[in-house]
Amino acid sequence: MATDKKYTTVSLPTPLFEKIQEKIKGTGFTSVSDYVTFVLREILTHGTDQEAFNAEDEKKVKDRLRSLGYLD
């Protein structure tokens, strides 16, 4: 969905919105949108979309599987 708009709207349940409003009082976040954007960015960059194993991980898992008898 290509759009020229820089921002768009999503819906939040009102009680959740109010909870967030309460939570960000006195913090550096100036609005619920700011906070929600920050949290979602954090989640999306935290390895949910990455390559499954790097070379070192793959070796670790293979060694473990070998010692468990699955790669004889």
Added chain:
Amino acid sequence: MKVAVIGLDCAAPDVIFNKLKDDLPVLSNMTRNGVSGRLRSCDPPITVPAWMVMATGRSPGELGLYGFRSRVPDSYNQIKIPTSQDIKFDTVWEILGKRNKRSIIIAVPPSYPPKPIPGLMVTDFLTPGKDKEFTYPPGLKNEILRDFPDYNFDVKFRKPEKKQIIDEIYRMTDTRFQMAEKMIKEKEWDFFFMVEIGIDRIHHAFWRYIDESSHLYEDDKEMRDKFVSYFKMVDSHIGKMIEEFDDDTVVLVVSDHGAKAMKGAFAINQWLVKEGYLKLNGGIPKQGASLDDLDVDWAHSKAWAWGGYYARVFLNVKGREPEGIIKIENMRSELDALKEKIGSIRGPNGEGWKTRVFEPEEVYPVVKGDRSDLFVYLDDLNWRAAGTLGYDTDYLLENDTGPDDAVHDYDGIYIMYRKNKKIGKVIDSNIFRIAPTILELYRVRKMYGIQGKPLEGVDYVE
């Protein structure tokens, strides 16, 4: 209605329903009052793919998963370990997620790296380490490590320090159940699915203490007692979970495959060398070595194998393998000849074996991904296959890669139970029925192409 699936990897019917039934009050009560039976696993009856067969209702052929490794195309022994990203079908929790149901998913293989789901996920024993992101959402990891700093994905059981291993497995399982119980109590959920891998490790490492028919049998009361107390701990945790569930929760205790005594390991590549199928520059080595470390003369080799609880045999086909020599038009006759030869392998004392040799197409209507040309269950899985070679004999009474007492068996278990329902039925079934059962209990009618039917006893718990 909620469904809670408690997966006990490798739990065997003879152990749960027979040998230990008097030691396991919770599971025995569930069996007495629920619907239970043997649960035939998929082919091959191995952790990966079996749990994903349960979670997706798809066959290993559709999933394109045949074990803990897949071959990288255009290679002989370059392998890839399956991850959550290889699962191309929706799991039941993803289907339920589309209907606004929240799930707690713990350690269902393969689930690393964690995929976002509506709910919470902790990844399985194929997770490289605790330094990795092993939860969804990511913040859950900190919570787990704060409350359970000793949380472990797995243990290494193939070492001789038996007492130390059993204590490690005990602690790992105990901790995972405590974590699961805390999540059940404190988090919001509609569907719960956990897998405990410790039972499999206990069976492989300690089967010799409970099975008098095993050639490795040891009459050691202390070790047998430890084996039993491990199961009692699991049983009491399941009891605690049931206390937390309301009357509308259907509990499914399931296992992905069973276990039986290992009779030995058969050095299949060594046999292929002797039969002229596999050529090594320098011949068979003086001591056990992996094919990866040997100089294989591929230009004169017709076949090679991977070992494990079942053997995968590959033909060296021209145009398919890097140095293939069997012409595609000769594949059929070569396969038939090799099948017959493998099928007629006899035991160490000349006794007949009930070996099953088949092509994946014979058991799956759809065969995707990397698959071997032949699947081999040596002596009906009683013998495992050693991929290593360099022995005086092809028949190894101990395993080639560290102590192992048990092999996999076709039948696992299921117990379907709902508090305050007295049913008491025994109906044997199969692993393809678990996903449809879960969907049926949530009244999901759209089956997304899943072929299986719900467990026959599902009406009793509804």
